[in-house]
Amino acid sequence: MQSTREKIIQHALLLFSRKGYHTVSVQEIAQAIGIRAPSLYNHFHSKRAIFDAIIHDTTETYRQQAARIGLGWQSGRQDAQAFSGMDEKQLLTMVNHLFSWFLHEPTVSGLRRMLTLSQFEDRELAALLTKLYMEDPLHYQEQLFAAMPLAADSTSPSPKALALAFYAPIYFLLLRCDREPEYEDEARGMLAEHVRSFCMTYTKQEE
Amino acid sequence: MQSTREKIIQHALLLFSRKGYHTVSVQEIAQAIGIRAPSLYNHFHSKRAIFDAIIHDTTETYRQQAARIGLGWQSGRQDAQAFSGMDEKQLLTMVNHLFSWFLHEPTVSGLRRMLTLSQFEDRELAALLTKLYMEDPLHYQEQLFAAMPLAADSTSPSPKALALAFYAPIYFLLLRCDREPEYEDEARGMLAEHVRSFCMTYTKQEE
DNA sequence: GTCTATAAGAAGATAGAC
DNA sequence: GTCTATCTTCTTATAGAC
Numbered sequence: 223m224q225s226t227r228e229k230i231i232q233h234a235l236l237l238f239s240r241k242g243y244h245t246v247s248v249q250e251i252a253q254a255i256g257i258r259a260p261s262l263y264n265h266f267h268s269k270r271a272i273f274d275a276i277i278h279d280t281t282e283t284y285r286q287q288a289a290r291i292g293l294g295w296q297s298g299r300q301d302a303q304a305f306s307g308m309d310e311k312q313l314l315t316m317v318n319h320l321f322s323w324f325l326h327e328p329t330v331s332g333l334r335r336m337l338t339l340s341q342f343e344d345r346e347l348a349a350l351l352t353k354l355y356m357e358d359p360l361h362y363q364e365q366l367f368a369a370m371p372l373a374a375d376s377t378s379p380s381p382k383a384l385a386l387a388f389y390a391p392i393y394f395l396l397l398r399c400d401r402e403p404e405y406e407d408e409a410r411g412m413l414a415e416h417v418r419s420f421c422m423t424y425t426k427q428e429e
Numbered sequence: 430m431q432s433t434r435e436k437i438i439q440h441a442l443l444l445f446s447r448k449g450y451h452t453v454s455v456q457e458i459a460q461a462i463g464i465r466a467p468s469l470y471n472h473f474h475s476k477r478a479i480f481d482a483i484i485h486d487t488t489e490t491y492r493q494q495a496a497r498i499g500l501g502w503q504s505g506r507q508d509a510q511a512f513s514g515m516d517e518k519q520l521l522t523m524v525n526h527l528f529s530w531f532l533h534e535p536t537v538s539g540l541r542r543m544l545t546l547s548q549f550e551d552r553e554l555a556a557l558l559t560k561l562y563m564e565d566p567l568h569y570q571e572q573l574f575a576a577m578p579l580a581a582d583s584t585s586p587s588p589k590a591l592a593l594a595f596y597a598p599i600y601f602l603l604l605r606c607d608r609e610p611e612y613e614d615e616a617r618g619m620l621a622e623h624v625r626s627f628c629m630t631y632t633k634q635e636e
Numbered sequence: 637g638t639c640t641a642t643a644a645g646a647a648g649a650t651a652g653a654c
Numbered sequence: 655g656t657c658t659a660t661c662t663t664c665t666t667a668t669a670g671a672c
Contacts, residue, residue, distance in 0.1 A: 226655080239549070240549050240550075241549070241550055242449060242546070242549075242550070244449065244451040244452045245550070247646080247647065247648085248648065249646090249647085249648095257655090257656065257657090258656070258657060258658085259648085259649090260649080260650080260656080260657075260659095261656050261657075263648095263650080264655055264656075265655090267649095268648080268649080269648065269649090338548075339449070339546055341607075341608045342447050342448070342449075342542060342546070342607075342608060343447075343448055343449070343452070348608035348609060349609070352608065352609060356601070377629070378629075379622070379625075379626035379629070379630070380622065382619070382622070383619070383622045383623060383626045386598045386601065386619060386623060387594065387598060387623070387627075389601075390598040390601035391593045391594060391597040391598075393597070393601055394563070394593065394596075394597035394600060394601065398559055398563060400548075401548045401549060401555035401558070401559065402555060402556070402559060412590070412593060415586070415589070415590045416590060416593060416594070418586075419585075419586035419590045419594070420594075422585075422586070423630055433637080454664080454665065454666085455665080455666065455667085456664095464637090464638070464639090465638070465640085466665095466666085466667090467639075467641095468637070468638050468639075470666095470667070470668080471637055471638075475666080475667080476665095476666065476667090
């Protein structure tokens with residue numbers, strides 16, 4: 223059974239991520255879980271405390287899921303061998319899974335959307351958004367490319383540039399789906415084409 | 430001399446784009462231009478009307494500037510010849526200009542940030558954000574690549590995939606600079622590396 | 637076109653009964 | 655731990671003098 227505190231966190235995350243912190247009233251949050259507004263204050267001492275708790279809890283959930291999913295952002299080097307043996311189809315499957323997780327997992331998607339709406343008001347939240355959805359994935363992929371054979375020759379792009387070239391289009395399509403859910407089908411198609419052309423461009427010349 | 434109406438639009442855009450619509454009070458807007466809150470209602474019949482006027486006016490300004498800057502999003506095909514004669518250095522200069530315009534021009538950057546903060550509340554605004562900062566640039570570049578010689582061979586990526594591969598990293602770096610202005614120097618470096626590796630990858634094999 | 641005064645409502649938060 | 659009643663402050667917006 224879910225505690226009232228957990229219910230508050232869950233519903234407030236959904237509301238904040240859709241309408242923004244200031245647009246959502248405490249009454250609205252209370253209504254969503256079937257209690258009256260003043261009862262919220264038995265669990266949090268202020269509206270802001272709910273927001274802060276969401277940040278704390280969901281960031282933790284994000285990290286745990288990321289680690290479990292195998293996309294432990296820390297282990298890029300160890301994963302490189304597995305990746306270098308991958309063909310295009312396997313890579314696309316992996317990218318599609320990452321995409322689904324980012325886009326549809328309530329916590330991960332809600333956190334990103336909530337941070338998106340607060341990014342210009344608070345430097346810390348801006349930094350968190352950058353870290354979780356830009357730096358960590360980029361750094362992971364940079365390690366991957368650094369350890370893969372194709373990066374060996376000196377005329378080809380650096381692992382950092384490769385990581386950006388690979389991840390930025392994925393993130394780009396994700397952002398668009400965030401605000402236009404019906405675009406997902408087309409985004410999946412472009413995702414496939416992106417992976418295909420990326421593989422063709424950067425793995426063909428292995429001899 | 431700037432009219433009061435124009436002053437309101439300008440200052441409200443700045444405030445809305447930094448703090449979000451609901452966080453900014455009409456009193457705050459009035460204060461910024463040196464009048465009292467009720468005086469605003471001589472120029473707009475409601476707070477929302479200010480927001481709507483901003484959207485209308487700045488979208489118009491965006492289009493005019495885009496056309497003047499030569500990045501008329503409509504003329505991709507005509508520009509293709511000019512581009513196919515470009516070397517890496519010229520292309521980078523152009524990309525840097527686009528980047529500066531998107532990032533620093535008050536209207537263009539303010540509009541993007543304001544739309545970013547409202548994108549989940551209003552489908553129309555979401556569509557506008559997608560159109561101005563995703564579809565239009567992508568479509569322009571797609572036309573460019575379609576008309577350039579390098580796209581002729583059938584095994585290489587489609588113009589659409591090329592446009593995404595070229596533009597998404599630029600947009601990615603832009604979004605990061607939006608919320609972390611001190612990142613701009615590093616972003617410029619990555620931008621240069623991106624253009625360099627893109628040119629190397631896709632223009633070398635011309636014979 | 638700006639001002640002061642003020643209305644009318646909604647917001648976050650507290651007190652105290654149950 | 656939830657409720658009703660209430661407080662205080664802030665918000666958008668209007669009325670009417672100058």
